[in-house]
Amino acid sequence: MNANYPKIIRLGAGLSLIAALLAFAVRAAEGQTPQRLSLGDAARLAAAQTAAVQSAATRVQQAQARVTQSRSALLPHLSAVPNWSSHTLNSASFGFNFPATPGEPPLLDPNGQIIGPVKLWDFRGEASQSLIDLGATGRVRAARAGVIAAGVDVAIAAEQAATIAATVYIRELRSETTLQARVSDSTLAADLLGIARDQLTAGVGVALDVTRAQAQVANARAQLIAARNDRDRAQLDLRRALNLPLDASVELTDSLNSVTPPDVVNEQAAIDIAIRTRPDIRAADAQLAAAEQQLAAIRATRLPTIGLFGNDGANGLGFNHLLNTYTYGVQVTWPAFEGGRREGQQQEQEAVARDIDIRRRDLRQQVAVDVRGAMLDIASAREQVDAARGRQRFAELEVEQARERFRAGVAGNADVITALAGLNAARTGLIDALAAYQTARISLARAEGTVSQLR
Secondary structure (H helix, E strand, O other): OOOOHHHHHHHHHHHHHHHHHHHHHHHHHHHHOOEEEOHHHHHHHHHHHOHHHHHHHHHHHHHHHHHHHHHHHHOOEEEEOOEEEEEEEEHHHHOOOOOOOOOOOOOOOOOOOEEEEEEEEEEEEEEEEEEEOHHHHHHHHHHHHHHHHHHHHHHHHHHHHHHHHHHHHHHHHHHHHHHHHHHHHHHHHHHHHHHHHHHHHHOOOOHHHHHHHHHHHHHHHHHHHHHHHHHHHHHHHHHHHOOOOOOOOEEEOOOOOOOOOOOOOOHHHHHHHHHHHOHHHHHHHHHHHHHHHHHHHHHHOOOOEEEEEEEEEEEEEEOOEEEEEEEEEEEEEOOOOOOOHHHHHHHHHHHHHHHHHHHHHHHHHHHHHHHHHHHHHHHHHHHHHHHHHHHHHHHHHHHHHHHHHHHHOOOOOHHHHHHHHHHHHHHHHHHHHHHHHHHHHHHHHHHHOOHHHOO
């Protein structure tokens, strides 16, 4: 045996261990890789996997099962009916007797007598088939219309989930931007405190400036803590809205500052898109169609039905003597009068259809209001963004000028603190304006029924 063979084995084992550790490290790194999501990605992810969407999908399955149940009335029904019975009879219940020869007692006791027990085996199969049943056919069509309506409900749930996720996405962007602004405020406050301390040490400053700067640092720190908590809560809410594990790592790729014009700027074009694509409009149309199909099914129940029936089998007192018997025929059923039950059902269903149609027409009016309102909000929010950016530029300039005066020793830090408060408010105002614009974009997409198509 080669003397180096044990060394080779140990070296191979060492390399295998290193490879295993490297593979584990790679898997761990992959597990920590954050999931990158844009606003549109978040909307589509929520529309695909949230609990509300999954629940709506199960209702589609329920509707499909109701179609199968309704269709069963038009398909053959087969059954096997083996049975064994033992029974007795009272001859008086026959209502007749057999004539007897003169001088002989009657065959059956006139007062009645017990006959039996008769023990009977019966092995039988039964079958029936509907040939013409317009009521059942109408119920099948109504059930199929219900499947379409349930499918549109899935789209409604998906659009709602996408809207919620997109709104929470903007909220997290806002909280993240606010946190960055508060970090900048803390940096400026710390810089102001350093200047105040340096001037006090050099004998050109006063203790009051240091105290003011310390108070400003404490205030900035408190705001920073609140902003960080708001950011963490927004991250938690976003994971919940996306139906992701609460400890999942998510990276937002969009920015609150991306102020892009909407895809559709023409009001009438946006309304037309909403009428075509909004799932609640399509749901109302589907519900009306289902109600009309159900009404047609009720009306069809007044018509006659035609079907075949039959049974065939062997019966007898014992297995050694079974005789075959059968029954078959054609049956026509015509419900001439049912005490007004059908008329009541028809009136109820007509009222249901009218109610759906009223809500459908009102919903179309609301669509126009939603679209116009969202477009007004977008125009106003864009102007507010421009105004807020101008305000922030002036606030930054004021802070810079006040800090230079304080650093030069020609003024105290009261002006700087006032300017910092103004800058804080200006930054918050710009963040609010940007968030309002992005929210208005989502509102327009929701009004058009295109949240899941956001980029």
